[in-house]
Amino acid sequence: MTNTSGIKVLENGKLHAVRYIWEDGSPSNELVNKGITRVKSGIAREDSYREYFKNLKRTDSTGRKMIMWNDNYIDQNLSYEQAAEVVTKMDNIFCRKMIDKGYRSIDIHNVDMGTEFYEGPNRKALLKAINDSWKDAYRIAYEAVTRTECPDAKYISEFNPRNMQQEAIIDPVVNYLKNNDRCSIEVPGGSGSLSVQLVFQRLCHKARLGRY
Numbered sequence: 001m002t003n004t005s006g007i008k009v010l011e012n013g014k015l016h017a018v019r020y021i022w023e024d025g026s027p028s029n030e031l032v033n034k035g036i037t038r039v040k041s042g043i044a045r046e047d048s049y050r051e052y053f054k055n056l057k058r059t060d061s062t063g064r065k066m067i068m069w070n071d072n073y074i075d076q077n078l079s080y081e082q083a084a085e086v087v088t089k090m091d092n093i094f095c096r097k098m099i100d101k102g103y104r105s106i107d108i109h110n111v112d113m114g115t116e117f118y119e120g121p122n123r124k125a126l127l128k129a130i131n132d133s134w135k136d137a138y139r140i141a142y143e144a145v146t147r148t149e150c151p152d153a154k155y156i157s158e159f160n161p162r163n164m165q166q167e168a169i170i171d172p173v174v175n176y177l178k179n180n181d182r183c184s185i186e187v188p189g190g191s192g193s194l195s196v197q198l199v200f201q202r203l204c205h206k207a208r209l210g211r212y
Contacts, residue, residue, distance in 0.1 A: 004084040006043035006091065007074070015076055015083045018044045019134050020052070021068040021127065024117065037123040038106075039067065040116065041130045043091055067127065073138060075151060082145055089141035090134075096194070097133040140194075161196070169196050 007017040021041045046052040049069045074083055095105065098118065103126070105116040120126035139150045161170060169187055176183050 004088045006045055006087045007080075007084050008045045009080060010047075015074045015078065015080065016045065016047070016071055017074055017083070017087050018046065018049075018052075018069060018071040019073060020044055020049065020066070020070070021130055022049070023065045023067055024063055036119055036121050037126055038117045038119045039126065039130070041118060041134075042116070043087060068131070075142065077151075078146070085145045086138070086141045089144060090137045093137035093140050094133050097137060098129065101129050101133070103129060165196055 007015060010016050019041075020043075021039050023037065023039045044052050046055065049066045053064060074086070078086065098105070103118045103120065106119060118126060118130065120129075142150045169185065173183060173185060
């Protein structure tokens with residue numbers, strides 16, 4: 001059976017995992033006075049955020065404010081093995097997306113506590129980046145595991161190329177493939193090549209099926 005720390009099966013048979021965001025706004029956090037928001041974002045398997053906080057090594061919960069606790073995003077038609085793989089891939093993709101957006105995970109406590117924070121001077125922009133990254137990561141992970149489109153339409157958004165992706169990656173490949181069957185291209189790390197690759201794979205799959 002696939003192992004993951006982010007998912008379990010409840011007594012009623014429901015697949016349970018949580019995407020969460022909580023803010024460390026304790027008075028001892030010197031960043032608060034500097035206008036910098038520090039939030040913890042991750043995946044948990046606890047039934048409630050109270051259980052999650054209780055399991056932390058620091059027992060003092062002063063200053064911890066739960067911003068999001070969402071355990072309703074997993075497709076209940078998945079097998080446990082599929083769901084566990086989705087959650088694991090989703091976590092990895094999420095971290096990559098946050099790096100692409102200029103954020104870094106900051107380990108401020110003992111490593112085995114597993115508390116990594118993201119920081120930013122604009123709280124609204126930081127939370128939006130996290131939420132958008134979770135949604136995109138879930139969609140990509142779901143489709144990678146099941147080979148089908150994510151069934152929840154709210155996670156399916158139109159692909160919009162980032163800066164220079166259209167000019168440096170998409171257009172050259174499309175123009176080359178007009179007269180050739182295959183090609184390869186090298187792009188720098190962090191340029192969003194994974195997203196572009198998935199779009200090309202989808203188009204090629206539809207072309208083989210005669211749908212494009």
